[in-house]
Amino acid sequence: xxxxxxxxxxxxxxxxxxxxxxxxxxxxxxxxxxxxxxxxxxxxxxxxxxxxxxxxxxxxxxxxxxxxxxxxxxxxxxxxxxxxxxxxxxxxxxxxxxxxxxxxxxxxxxxxxxxxxxxxxxxxxxxxxxxxxxxxxxxxxxxxxxxxxxxxxxxx
Numbered sequence: 001x002x003x004x005x006x007x008x009x010x011x012x013x014x015x016x017x018x019x020x021x022x023x024x025x026x027x028x029x030x031x032x033x034x035x036x037x038x039x040x041x042x043x044x045x046x047x048x049x050x051x052x053x054x055x056x057x058x059x060x061x062x063x064x065x066x067x068x069x070x071x072x073x074x075x076x077x078x079x080x081x082x083x084x085x086x087x088x089x090x091x092x093x094x095x096x097x098x099x100x101x102x103x104x105x106x107x108x109x110x111x112x113x114x115x116x117x118x119x120x121x122x123x124x125x126x127x128x129x130x131x132x133x134x135x136x137x138x139x140x141x142x143x144x145x146x147x148x149x150x151x152x153x154x155x156x
Contacts, residue, residue, distance in 0.1 A: 048105040114141040
């Protein structure tokens with residue numbers, strides 16, 4: 001993802017997961033992870049623990065947008081999403097500590113897929129464009145998710 005959380009490139013697993021969550025509609029182009037996760041729609045509807053994911057995601061995006069390289073476009077996107085997509089009860093800034101991983105559970109067909117997501121940034125780039133990239137990786141949180149995901153991928 002770039003610093004505005006637009007997907008720049010995705011592996012087959014991520015493309016398949018998000019495409020399946022968006023079905024029957026196609027994945028938007030460009031796909032913005034913040035919008036997919038926070039705005040009303042099929043991806044947000046599939047997030048079983050949205051009340052925990054939304055504040056953590058918004059706070060992480062806000063801190064990245066105002067810390068380091070100032071990014072007014074992302075800061076404005078976070079402000080917009082907090083005002084329009086987040087629950088009214090959510091405080092302007094989360095008091096939840098920023099954690100390196102976010103637990104997320106997707107309702108996927110008849111099952112629940114439980115993952116933890118790690119978003120990494122390059123801290124000391126040689127090239128300024130590398131500093132703008134974020135790498136998100138999903139890892140199964142339990143054996144059931146790992147097994148179910150393996151079966152889903154194999155059946156494709």
